[in-house]
Amino acid sequence: MRALMIQGTTSDAGKSTLVGALGRLFARRGIRVAPFKPQNMALNSAVTTDGGEIGRAQALQAQACGVEPHTDMNPVLLKPASDTGAQVIIQGKVLGNMQALDYHEYKLTAKNAVLESFARLKDQYDLVLVEGAGSPAEINLRDNDIANMGFAEAVDCPVVLIADIDRGGVFAHLVGTLELLSQSERNRVVGFVINRFRGDLALLQSGLDWLEQRTGKPVLGVLPYLHDLYLDAEDAISTQQARRDTKLKVVVPVLPRISNHTDFDTLRLHPEVDLQFVSVRERLPECDLVILPGSKNVRADLNHLKGNKWQSQLDRHLRYGGKLIGICGGLQMLGRTVCDPEGIEDKPGTEGGFGYLDYTTTLTPQKALKNVSGVLALNESTTDIPLQGYEIHCGVSQGNGLNNPAILIRDENEMRPEGAVSADNQVLATYVHGLFDLPGIQQAILQWAGLDSSAAVNLTDHRQHQLDRLADVVDEHMCKDWLEKFETCSSELAHQSNEDS
Template identity: 75%
Template sequence: MSVLMVQGTTSDAGKSTLVAGLGRYFARRGVRVAPFKPQNMALNSAVTADGGEIGRAQALQALACGLAPHTDMNPVLLKPASDTGAQVIIQGRAIGNMQALDYHHYKVTAQNAVLDSFTRLQGQYDLVLVEGAGSPAEINLRENDIANMGFAEAVDCPVILIADIDRGGVFAHLVGTLELLSASERARVVGFVINRFRGDLKLLQSGLDWLEDYTGKPVLGVLPYLHDLYLDAEDAISSQQLAPVNASDRGLKIVVPVLPRISNHTDFDALRLLPNVDLQFVSVRAPVPPCDLIILPGSKNVRADLAFLKEHHWPAQLERHLRYGGKLIGICGGMQMLGRVLHDPEGIEDTAGSEAGLGYLDFSTTLQPVKALENVAGTLRLTEGGSPVAVSGYEIHCGTSEGPALENPALCLRDGNGAARPDGAISGDGQVLATYVHGLFDDPSAQSALLQWCGVVDATAVDLDAHRQQQLDRLADTVEAYLDKSWLAQFEATP
């Protein structure tokens, strides 16, 4: 069994992408390979085959390796609920909220779960590809580290260091990171990968030669900038995704507010791929641009994000949007916002209390300690008497909703035994839809039906799963073309 760890000089250097590409590369060669991230901080998550919750990036990496996602692939997941606190999820299950300093001390305990999960993977696969978190050179986080070199030292594995040249300063990033490591940590760095290069490689060669000479470590490859690469985002929405207020003339116009604690914004990936849809992520502080559909997304702190929407006059803007015939969808936390009131008596997401909802649907929600975690499938019914449309997705939420509006559900789901249960609601006028199901737009049939509900004639759907697989193959092709093949070959030898 082999282990290889990918660490980065910064966040978003390309660690998740490289692990996914390596996973698909080795899987195509018959290597039994699995991804592993000891600790992840992200608000985009996925439900696993064993009924737990892990980071979205590890679910994608599992897909790259041809595996069903499992909680052992990401034993510690931190979901920020405020600037100083987060929900702590250990081996797929939430154990509660912790402030940053409290978690820093808890990491000694969390390491037991990390090593336990790693040991299980180690016994099942030929190769485990480990992804670090952030940078190993965060001096203030070195004590009790379980995410980067602390883990690498504990299991004695080699490390490759990846840096993003598109940010600028790539040589300073790589050399500076090495300088801030201990002697034993520097020794386990076996080489560098430079990511997102565009231009003539000949102009970079003198820098590569200097780097190898100065550090005594090889550059294992220079990966090109891949334009229009689609992969599930690990966490935050980038500044490039925030659209200007002025909408384009491109088809159906959809607006999604970027809540302070927005979660699972991968719900909208399929819509962003459609040629007849203009989906804009819009700052809550900005006016709502003219649009056909507004989608309130998931949130890790629903009451706080709802209060933030109110502070920036979104209720009045939503009222105007509906008055002019627009449609409104709430997903998960967005669904809870659409009700009459949201109760958090035990302080599940933040301080205990209640917040009045937007009041578009007659139900109330109470947050509870036990989180619903389930992959689901069923049918979508958008009009009374209309034909049911297949839909699938997943649920990740703490709330239970009750009220008359739920007697007109948006979805009919099936449990593991095949029994039907309702989900969500549709308003009497057919303008407002609410659901707990993430991935609502991923199924092509549901996608087309929802676009038609919004007024799109002859809606063109995209098969998100097929597109995701194609992008992973593209990534693996890039790994094969640009990384050192003789170095890669050592990991293809199986016992």
């Protein structure tokens, strides 16, 4: 009972949010708790305090638990670069690119890193909340599994199975998943949680009774559908509809390998900004600002944009006075060329950029991973506005276009120029993610883009409010007897472990 694993019947069933909610709930009750995901496949990532890279969901869960994110919280991170291959990151550091079949064989080695990281967390915390990946009933992935039941069996961890009733078929999901597990795996499932329920619970009760009788396992909670719940996404992009009566229209193209689109969460929440994610195959709608996001395969995504005539559409956007920002991979696209001589992201080669800024980028094996602070360098009035963010990239950019920086990064006692602003002040490029997270920087950049407003979103406060909201819902709608017994057992075991040591 020093660990509890949340597994889902499908992807996006609510595993990440339930781990975050339980983490906040137990932390508020004085339990030292940490999140853990053995293996994560996601293009949204975060930089940890120990200088590594983990899935963004685990960084958010660490915040929910009131602890600093660490690479042990997500020892295996897979960042897809194509339909059959991914960059493999072990305990925060890049191992290299692997095809799916090669990684399937490598999992036996990766399991050692997973168990090492889990053991360290268990030694440091009273309770470790473990998140599974996808579904434990993926028959083709059962061999050498380290993401779901393979991990739970290895560490003898109880499992709660969560399913999303809003998708339909919730009883089939739960019963079918159990049927596809081995007997020992079924035995370690201690109960079910049904997520995103709308309506009168009385109408669901007969189904809950049948489920408990059919499986012999309790329903530990039915969590309601929460409207307007906005938290850092693990991978999925919000399909929120465009707003009316806004002052600034912002468009972000959804690249095939888009990464860290959580950069735009504050804009999605801003009351005077209409943020639209649009398919690359769609025509660029009329807007004030276009943002080219990060990418896990910059050359392929750049080629995809150009193949769908985005060069001419961006030319027109700038000709009519629009603004353009490139972040990380987007910065690389705005230059003259992107070179990948060693095949870091794809086959070796060079792709011509959009050419709005005078620099070239070469991809290198060394990955920049750092949290940064500094100031915005758009003009003299912005140089006293503090900035915080993070860098995650393999590229090195060089050229005269970088002589007019967008940001000044604080490196020890010096200020390092970073990014670029075009001579006509219409194009801004930077490697810094989280550019819009702090209210002051957010206001300054949106003003640069044409928004005359003092409104701003404090993303830190927003996250804390949403995490507390989640914890309150779990506290109200999950079985209180089970929560209290689990909490008491975890605390007693942790106390006994401390006495033994």
